[in-house]
Each structure stands twice: as C-alpha cells, then as structure tokens.
Amino acid sequence: AQSVTQLDSQVPVFEEAPVELRCNYSSSVSVYLFWYVQYPNQGLQLLLKYLSGSTLVKGINGFEAEFNKSQTSFHLRKPSVHISDTAEYFCAVSERNNDMRFGAGTRLTVKP
Amino acid sequence: NAGVTQTPKFRILKIGQSMTLQCTQDMNHNYMYWYRQDPGMGLKLIYYSVGAGITDKGEVPNGYNVSRSTTEDFPLRLELAAPSQTSVYFCASSKQGILETQYFGPGTRLLVL
Numbered sequence: 001a002q003s004v005t006q007l008d009s010q011v012p013v014f015e016e017a018p019v020e021l022r023c024n025y026s027s028s029v030s031v032y033l034f035w036y037v038q039y040p041n042q043g044l045q046l047l048l049k050y051l052s053g054s055t056l057v058k059g060i061n062g063f064e065a066e067f068n069k070s071q072t073s074f075h076l077r078k079p080s081v082h083i084s085d086t087a088e089y090f091c092a093v094s095e096r097n098n099d100m101r102f103g104a105g106t107r108l109t110v111k112p
Numbered sequence: 113n114a115g116v117t118q119t120p121k122f123r124i125l126k127i128g129q130s131m132t133l134q135c136t137q138d139m140n141h142n143y144m145y146w147y148r149q150d151p152g153m154g155l156k157l158i159y160y161s162v163g164a165g166i167t168d169k170g171e172v173p174n175g176y177n178v179s180r181s182t183t184e185d186f187p188l189r190l191e192l193a194a195p196s197q198t199s200v201y202f203c204a205s206s207k208q209g210i211l212e213t214q215y216f217g218p219g220t221r222l223l224v225l
Contacts, residue, residue: 003156032211043202043216044155050191051211090154096166097209098143102154 002027002093006103009021014111015083021076021106022090033074034092034100035065044090061085086110113138116217118203124223125193132212133188133220135203143206144186145170146178148199155202162209177217193224 025031032051036044048059048106055067065076074091091103131175137144142163147155157170161180175197176187186205190197200221204214 009152041218043204043218044214045216046213049211049213092154094210097211098160098162099170100157100210101171102156104152104154 002031002099002101004091004093004101004103006091006106007088008106009104010107010109011111012109012111013081016080018079019077019081019085019108021089021091021108023074023076023103025072025074025091025093027072027093027095027108029063029095032094033067034094035059035063035074036090036092036102037061038088038090038105040087047076048090081108081110083110083112115139116205116215118201118217118220121218122221122223124225125190126225127193127195130189130191131193131222133190133201133203133222135186135188135217136184137186137203137215138184139205139207139215140183141205141207141215142183143209144180144213145204145206145210146176146186146188147202147204148172148197149202150199155172158201160210162168169191188211190222194222195224198222199222201204 003026034049035047050067094100148160159178161167168171203217206212206214
C-alpha cells in the first residue's frame with residue numbers, strides 16, 4: 001500500500017522568504033498526489049494536486065509543487081511567504097479512488 | 113451554500129457510551145468521507161460512501177458504523193466508546209471520488225474518558 005513521509009515536522013521561516021516543504025511517497029504503481037492546508041481550528045483545504053500531465057503543478061495562494069517520479073517526491077514551494085501562510089500542511093497520496101493516505105503534516109510558522 | 117457542516121463541535125464521552133457524529137453537505141455531492149486525526153498525525157479514512165445506500169470501509173473502520181440514507185447526510189456512530197477513539201473527526205465530501213476536490217467540515221473534537 002502507498003505511504004507518505006513528510007520530512008520536516010516544523011518549518012520556521014521569516015516573512016517574504018522562500019519555503020519548501022518536503023514530501024516523499026512510497027508506491028509500486030502510478031500515484032496521484034495532493035497537498036492540503038489546515039488553518040487553526042478548521043478543516044483541510046486543497047492547495048493543489050497532481051493527477052497526470054505536467055510535473056509542475058500550480059495551486060492556490062501562490063504555492064506550487066513538482067512531481068519527481070525518479071525521486072518519488074512531491075515537494076511544495078512558495079517563493080515568498082506571508083504571515084497568513086502559517087498553518088499545517090499535509091501531503092497525501094492515492095493509488096486508486098477512495099483510498100488516500102496522508103502524511104503526518106508539516107507545521108509552517110511564518111515570523112515577521 | 114453552507115458546504116459541509118458537522119455537529120457537535122466538541123463532546124466528552126465516558127468509556128462505553130455511544131454517540132452519533134452528524135455530517136451534512138448541501139453541494140449535492142455523491143461521495144462522502146469520515147476521517148479521524150490524532151495529535152501529530154495525518155488523517156486516516158474511517159468509512160466512505162459513494163452514494164445513498166452505499167458505504168464501505170476505509171483504513172481504520174473498527175469501532176465505528178455509518179449509514180447513508182440520503183445524499184445530504186452521513187452520520188458516524190460510535191457504539192462503545194474507548195479512549196483510543198479520542199480524536200478529531202472530519203467529514204468531507206466530493207462530487208465524484210477522492211481524486212476530485214474534497215470539501216471538509218470544521219471537525220468534531222471527541223474526548224473519551
């Protein structure tokens with residue numbers, strides 16, 4: 001079965017700095033990849049997803065992620081973060097419909 | 113649209129008690145899901161439904177039951193609460209499967225003592 005490892009549990013960064021949140025997955029078949037964001041006391045919200053096609057995926061709020069099949073990675077990036085980006089970010093993988101596995105999450109803290 | 117709503121927001125249960133977590137969506141989505149989120153962990157799928165009258169187990173179904181009598185509602189039942197079920201429960205819905213955007217409710221925080 002598929003699994004996800006988020007390599008950093010916490011990432012502190014200063015406002016307007018670039019950020020990368022790392023995600024590696026394990027699967028023996030083709031996968032679909034997702035990044036979700038969770039703001040405090042809220043449910044998850046989809047940032048972006050990779051289903052097929054271009055390996056560079058652009059999402060909401062200026063985030064993007066690159067699917068790297070050879071390195072089994074799907075890292076999330078933003079060139080310049082804002083205070084409002086402070087949240088928990090989850091990487092998720094799916095091999096088939098109705099079966100999604102989430103990573104443990106990365107807490108991004110943006111400092112002024 | 114209200115989206116996905118969940119009730120209650122917070123509940124304390126004693127071991128062995130039962131309760132139903134309510135979930136309603138007003139987007140006419142076919143698919144609905146229940147997840148649990150333990151501290152410091154990602155979400156795990158408990159049960160899902162592909163339409164009224166059809167439900168199936170996810171990754172961690174033990175100790176839970178679901179039903180789907182209407183498109184809008186997808187309640188989650190805990191029959192004999194155990195401390196291991198202390199968690200935050202999220203309901204979600206999507207139009208056609210997990211590969212489409214899932215819309216999440218605000219969650220129900222459950223404490224079993």
